[in-house]
Amino acid sequence: xxxxxxxxxxxxxxxxxxxxxxxxxxxxxxxxxxxxxxxxxxxxxxxxxxxxxxxxxxxxxxxxxxxxxxxxxxxxxxxxxxxxxxxxxxxxxxxxxxxxxxxxxxxxxxxxxxxxxxxxxxxxxxxxxxxxxxxxxxxxxxxxxxxxxxxxxxxxxxxxxxxxxxxxxxxxxxxxxxxxxxxxxxxxxxxxxxxxxxxxxxxxxxxxxxxxxxxxxxxxxxxxxxxxxxxxxxxxxxxxxxxxxxxxxxxxxxxxxxxxxxxxxxxxxxxxxx
Amino acid sequence: xxxxxxxxxxxxxxxxxxxxxxxxxxxxxxxxxxxxxxxxxxxxxxxxxxxxxxxxxxxxxxxxxxxxxxxxxxxxxxxxxxxxxxxxxxxxxxxxxxxxxxxxxxxxxxxxxxxxxxxxxxxxxxxxxxxxxxxxxxxxxxxxxxxxxxxxxxxxxxxxxxxxxxxxxxxxxxxxxxxxxxxxxxxxxxxxxxxxxxxxxxxxxxxxxxxxxxxxxxxxxxxxxxxxxxxxxxxxxxxxxxxxxxxxxxxxxxxxxxxxxxxxxxxxxxxxxxxxxxxxxxxxxxxxxxxxxxxxxxxxxxxxxxxxxxxxxxxxx
Ligand SMILES: Cc1cc2nc3c(=O)[nH]c(=O)nc-3n(C[C@H](O)[C@H](O)[C@H](O)COP(=O)(O)OP(=O)(O)OC[C@H]3O[C@@H](n4cnc5c(N)ncnc54)[C@H](O)[C@@H]3O)c2cc1C
Ligand SMILES: Cc1cc2nc3c(=O)[nH]c(=O)nc-3n(C[C@H](O)[C@H](O)[C@H](O)COP(=O)(O)O)c2cc1C
Ligand code: FES
Numbered sequence: 001x002x003x004x005x006x007x008x009x010x011x012x013x014x015x016x017x018x019x020x021x022x023x024x025x026x027x028x029x030x031x032x033x034x035x036x037x038x039x040x041x042x043x044x045x046x047x048x049x050x051x052x053x054x055x056x057x058x059x060x061x062x063x064x065x066x067x068x069x070x071x072x073x074x075x076x077x078x079x080x081x082x083x084x085x086x087x088x089x090x091x092x093x094x095x096x097x098x099x100x101x102x103x104x105x106x107x108x109x110x111x112x113x114x115x116x117x118x119x120x121x122x123x124x125x126x127x128x129x130x131x132x133x134x135x136x137x138x139x140x141x142x143x144x145x146x147x148x149x150x151x152x153x154x155x156x157x158x159x160x161x162x163x164x165x166x167x168x169x170x171x172x173x174x175x176x177x178x179x180x181x182x183x184x185x186x187x188x189x190x191x192x193x194x195x196x197x198x199x200x201x202x203x204x205x206x207x208x209x210x211x212x213x214x215x216x217x218x219x220x221x222x223x224x225x226x227x228x229x230x231x232x233x234x235x236x237x238x239x240x241x242x243x244x245x246x247x248x249x250x251x252x253x254x255x256x257x258x259x260x261x262x263x264x265x266x267x268x269x270x271x272x273x274x
Numbered sequence: 275x276x277x278x279x280x281x282x283x284x285x286x287x288x289x290x291x292x293x294x295x296x297x298x299x300x301x302x303x304x305x306x307x308x309x310x311x312x313x314x315x316x317x318x319x320x321x322x323x324x325x326x327x328x329x330x331x332x333x334x335x336x337x338x339x340x341x342x343x344x345x346x347x348x349x350x351x352x353x354x355x356x357x358x359x360x361x362x363x364x365x366x367x368x369x370x371x372x373x374x375x376x377x378x379x380x381x382x383x384x385x386x387x388x389x390x391x392x393x394x395x396x397x398x399x400x401x402x403x404x405x406x407x408x409x410x411x412x413x414x415x416x417x418x419x420x421x422x423x424x425x426x427x428x429x430x431x432x433x434x435x436x437x438x439x440x441x442x443x444x445x446x447x448x449x450x451x452x453x454x455x456x457x458x459x460x461x462x463x464x465x466x467x468x469x470x471x472x473x474x475x476x477x478x479x480x481x482x483x484x485x486x487x488x489x490x491x492x493x494x495x496x497x498x499x500x501x502x503x504x505x506x507x508x509x510x511x512x513x514x515x516x517x518x519x520x521x522x523x524x525x526x527x528x529x530x531x532x533x534x535x536x537x538x539x540x541x542x543x544x545x546x547x548x549x550x551x552x553x554x555x556x557x558x559x560x561x562x563x564x565x566x567x568x569x570x571x572x573x574x575x576x577x578x579x580x581x582x583x584x585x586x587x588x589x590x591x
Contacts, residue, residue, distance in 0.1 A: 006352035006555070010488040043348075047491050051347025075346070087489060091351075226362065227350040229555045231313050233335075234365070239319035244558065268341035269316040269367040271375075 005032065006229060008045055008089040014064075016084055020145050023115065024080055025057055025068040030090060033065035037097030038123040039197075039220055039248050042067065043228045045089030046082070050075030053225045053243075055118040055197075056093060058125050058151070068147070070115045094228045095247045098123050098195055098218055105132050108193040109185070109215075111178050111206055113139040116198030117147050119220055123195055124155050135162045135185060139178030139198065143171035179205045191215050201274060204261030207254055219254060220247045224267055234269060293573055294566065294581050296330070298524040298546040299447040299472040301408050303382055305330035305569075306537065306581060307562050310528055310551030311386040311411060311451070312336065312360075314559070316367055318375050325381040328563040332381055333549060334372070336388040336413040338422070339397050341368035346495040351484060356532060357503035358552050359484050361418040361496035364388060369401040379406050384449065388413045390421045391432070392439040399444050409446040412436065415453030415478035417500040424481070428455045430465045437469035449526065453478035453500075454509060463517040463525075475526040475549060476513040480506055503552035504530045511543045515588060518544025532556070534568030542587040 011028035018024055033042060036056050044054045044067060052075050057066035071080040082088065098119070100108075108127065112120040117138060127134045136156075140146040152163045165173030166181045174181045179202065186209070196206050197220040210217035223235035223242040230244030237259045240246060254260055263271050294305035308331040314320050315335030324332060344365025353359050366388075367375065376383065385407050387398045399410070414433060416423025426432050433450070440448050450471045452462055463474055479500025484493050492498075510529025518525050527545030531537060532553045540548050553561050573581055 004352060004355055008348070008351060008486065008493060010486065045348055045493070047486070047489055048495070049346070050495070051349070089348075089486065089493075226344070226347065226365075227555070229350075229352075230558060231358075231551070231555045232350065232362065233314040233316050233320055236314075236317045236320055239317070239323040241314070241320070265316075265367075267343040268365055268371075269335070270341055270371045 003032065005093065006091055008091050010087050010089050013082055013084050013086050013088065019068060019147050022071045022145070023068055023147055025066050026082065026088070027059055027061065027064055027066045028088065029063055030065045031063045033090065033093055034059065034063050036065075036093035038126045039097040039119045040093035040095050041247065042090045042092040043094065043225075044079065046075060046079045047087065047089065049078045052076060052079065053228060055115070056122065057118050058121045068115055068118050092228065094243055096245075098248055100126065100130070100132065102130060102132070105193050107133045107189060107191055108195060109189070109191045110134055110136040111139070111182065111194065111196045111198070112137070113178055113198030113202050114147070116196075116220070119197050120195060121148050121151060121155070124152065128155055128159055128161070133160050135164065135189065137178050137181055137185070138163065138165045139202070140165065141168045143167055146172060178202060179209065182206065182209060186213055186215070193218065196220070200261055200264075207251075207260070210251065217251050217254070218248050221249060221260070222247065223264060234265065234267070236265065293579065294569060296547055296582060299409070299449070301331070301447055303330040303547065305566055306541070306547040307565060308333055308384070308526065308547055308549045310549035311413060312362065313551040313554055315386070316372070316375070318379060321379070321381045321383060324559055324562070327559050328566050330382070330547070331384060331408065333384045333411050334376075334386050335366050336364055336386040336416065337366050337369055337372045337398065338364065338388050339369050339394055341371065342366055348493055348495060351493055352555070353484055353501065353505065356552070356556060357501060357505040358555060359482055359494065359499045359501055360479065361494045361499035363496065364416055364419050364422060369398050373401040373405065376405060376407070383407045384409050384411050386411045386413050386451070388416065388422055389436070390426070392435040395436060395440050396443055399440060403444050403446065407446070409449060409472070410440070410444070411449040411451050411475055412440065413451050413478070415451050415455065417453060417455075417479055417481040418496055418498055424453060424455045427452055427462065428457045430457065430462065433462065433465055434469040437466065437471045441470045447472040449473040449475055451475040451478055454480050454513065459513050460516050460520050463521045467521045467523050471523065473524040473526060473546075474517060474521070475528055476517055477506070477510045477529045480509065502529070504532055506530050507536060511539060514540060514545050515543040518586065519589065534565045534572060537565060537569060538572065538584060541581065541584050544586045544589065546582075546585065
């Protein structure tokens with residue numbers, strides 16, 4: 001019988017990694033998520049607490065998958081506080097994925113902020129395995145909050161790829177926001193695609209830069225999600241259903257979204273401004 | 275202003291007749307496929323997209339006076355390939371925000387309303403009555419929110435009070451949505467007809483539950499939810515059949531429609547139109563076009579001039 005990915009599968013946390021004071025990665029066995037495409041997400045059930053959308057994180061172990069959680073509100077804090085041996089429920093993978101064409105993509109730029117880096121790390125692994133050159137820019141507020149730097153460095157060994165870090169306080173790497181570092185790099189390299197995920201206002205800025213420099217872009221959008229399967233519309237942006245049509249949208253689609261970087265809907269569905 | 279030329283195009287069959295168009299309770303639709311309440315029901319831009327994709331009409335998410343955030347997750351889970359269990363908790367943007375959302379509506383839209391007593395409805399109707407909408411569907415059958423929905427539907431006096439209140443303040447058609455609660459649905463349908471409602475939608479999702487056997491925990495945060503999708507279709511068919519045997523006002527069939535065959539079955543049971551929801555989780559919004567195509571093929575093959583020629587066919591036997 002084919003597996004129903006909408007059915008909640010229970011998994012046991014087998015390993016945890018402290019990424020920063022507020023971010024943790026949990027590893028668990030799940031062959032389905034292990035085989036998901038870069039950019040897809042899971043709906044994660046924190047039993048009797050909440051269910052949250054979480055990007056699928058890179059896992060080096062065969063048949064295993066992972067999620068990286070930032071401690072934020074009530075739900076994510078309860079998830080962050082889970083321990084090895086605890087049970088979680090997952091369903092998915094959901095959403096589309098980053099598209100990479102081996103013909104068209106010879107040199108690409110990945111720009112991520114915060115937990116937005118999660119899908120980009122899996123993308124970086126995919127690019128590495130397909131011998132596509134990339135530059136990954138990791139944005140953080142402070143040195144302490146830099147995510148996945150060591151892992152990203154491991155992924156680039158023996159390749160012509162680069163990892164660049166920007167911190168807002170200058171405690172590590174280039175001082176400034178990710179968008180500050182980008183212009184210089186774009187001038188030097190000949191990028192044929194930008195992939196981005198992170199805070200929406202950051203992505204909006206990168207989108208503007210991509211337009212000005214005529215480089216195609218794919219951005220992974222985040223919206224409040226309840227179902228993850230395209231029936232409730234809590235995640236909608238303009239006429240797009242982010243969990244189903246996205247989460248990843250290209251330049252043409254983003255250009256038509258008047259709400260991109262401006263408007264999101266809260267848990268009741270009311271529109272708010274960023 | 276309505277842009278009738280480009281937006282309200284009619285879906286003609288090859289011979290040019292309106293083979294799928296339907297007319298009930300003063301509502302005219304290009305085809306009998308309506309979006310069920312609670313599915314993609316809060317965004318005007320998505321309504322426009324659904325209409326472009328071939329839907330006959332749209333029922334909005336059930337709107338309450340004040341915004342509601344709904345329950346914590348999980349709010350929607352799948353019980354099998356084609357069925358879902360939900361306890362959303364009637365999350366909705368509230369009457370103020372939603373009336374603004376649809377202030378320039380051009381789609382054939384029915385606004386679903388929910389309230390805990392008849393006193394809520396004048397406020398709700400006031401927000402929507404001057405807008406370009408076809409009418410109202412009143413949700414008396416949400417199976418998982420206390421004091422709203424099913425508890426209302428199970429109280430015949432309250433049902434009568436709500437219908438009379440609403441009919442007194444609006445000229446637009448009023449449809450009452452029923453479910454399978456503790457009151458016999460046929461009895462309830464009679465009460466609804468006698469109280470002056472224009473039509474009935476049957477059925478809402480059915481009170482149900484699922485437990486995670488690894489932990490022994492109820493999965494939905496609300497523990498109890500409403501079952502929808504293929505699992506409830508035979509119950510929906512039975513309700514439509516029994517109701518239309520006893521009442522004369524039109525009945526919209528709803529519950530578990532996944533294909534054009536299911537639509538025909540509902541209409542043969544006595545439905546004048548259908549509402550479709552859960553299948554979107556499996557097939558996406560292009561399903562409406564697919565179903566329409568299947569219906570046209572079937573009707574043409576059978577030589578029918580209009581889909582309503584199969585209406586109530588099952589009642590003959
Ligand atoms: C596709 C997708 C992938 C995600 N991947 C990750 C990931 O890999 N790691 C990670 O840590 N988080 C991720 N998130 C965010 C995560 O799902 C939660 O939204 C976040 O953890 C806050 O949940 P909470 O219950 O703790 O917050 P709450 O207690 O619900 O709220 C705290 C605050 O966060 C806001 N908020 C809640 N949800 C969202 C949302 N979806 N978008 C914007 N604001 C919101 C609330 O309005 C509130 O102000 C992802 C979200 C999406 C949609
Ligand atoms: C996620 C979800 C939300 C729903 N919300 C509403 C609602 O707000 N008002 C309502 O009258 N019915 C609501 N329903 C019930 C549906 O409108 C419909 O009656 C039911 O799902 C059966 O149809 P289906 O099998 O085609 O989905 C909801 C159902 C689901 C699954
Ligand atoms: S989360 Fe329900 S439609 Fe996207």
